[in-house]
Amino acid sequence: MTGEHNTKNLIRGAARRLFAEHGYNGVSMREIAQHVGKQPGGIYNHFPNKQAILVDLMQENLRRAHEAVIATIDDRLSPAERLECFVRSHVLHNIENPDDIFIAYMELRSLEPEGATHVSKERNGYEAALRAILDDGAKSSVFKLSDPAIHARSILSMLGGVTVWFRQSGPQSSADVVECYVQAALQSVGAPYYPPIER
Amino acid sequence: MTGEHNTKNLIRGAARRLFAEHGYNGVSMREIAQHVGKQPGGIYNHFPNKQAILVDLMQENLRRAHEAVIATIDDRLSPAERLECFVRSHVLHNIENPDDIFIAYMELRSLEPEGATHVSKERNGYEAALRAILDDGAKSSVFKLSDPAIHARSILSMLGGVTVWFRQSGPQSSADVVECYVQAALQSVGAPYYPPIER
């Protein structure tokens, strides 16, 4: 699936990088072609138009991101443990795929209606999964929160912010950053945070 | 200053609305002119070019937003009280000026270098003001946080998210939403949250 066709994937890669940096409307087919080392017209052998490249990136990446996070959550764990799993894998995935995530959350407005509703549904499902954890914790009073829906959104905004400033090449280790977001997210719903292990 | 010239302010208003909805690169001078009820060429009597409209909006609005928030913080208060003031006025300002804030945080990449550095400095100063509060609270152990810089960024991302989903015309009251973010932000740094008053 990923390596199905070389040029098509090169186009995906160039578009991902350029869309993340300049935004969908700030990037031309010519620029994408140039980064792939091909002529502009040739892109249309792989995607019917520019919008299709964005749809391809957003739908596929968002689906994979959500799937990866949801898979790490074991329903038998406590709400606090499930939230910790959620945050940890979400931030880790964001750190490892900053461009994908950045595009997915910035370019909803550049999608035409059909793609926009699809992506919105995908996002709402993900948000609902997080809200279910918060609801559970609120019921058993291990979480202190007045509105699970708003807290869910605020956690997602918080975690999404990591793609704006964090770079793997920077001074901080991924593990430390993840840990810090785990602490902030757990505490934000009133759950206690215990650092992994003293060194 | 605000009412200095009618057409110029109409242009500001149309550009604010359109940039927030479609992004800087997704809006043409023709569209802005149309929303103002003027001819495209006429805009250039008020702004030298398109970029100048964006710079005008971002610099002025960000400065006013930060000024308004910082002004509500009394240095004699405790770190927790100062953080509460910060969050409360920040969210309230975001709610009352969603387009301004949304543009300021989304369109940094559409700014040419000169304007980008100016806006970055403005933002960094604001982030530093928040970090100073967190540092204070961490020193006296009323806040529980492993990295004040990351916690400051995570709070700002969290609060900024309100512009994405909240609408004044929606079902929730501004006051309730503000209160919810106050709770999430205070708790995220490990500070206790006391609801305003039982009803």
Next chain:
DNA sequence: GTCTATAGAGCGATAGAC
């Protein structure tokens, strides 16, 4: 599947009458 060439539309910005 890639190329060259270009159609057809829209863009930012300017000139000059009023």
Next chain:
DNA sequence: GTCTATCGCTCTATAGAC
């Protein structure tokens, strides 16, 4: 300060040779 008109350019997308 607003208008009409337009320049020069870039854009997405297509056609057709190889």
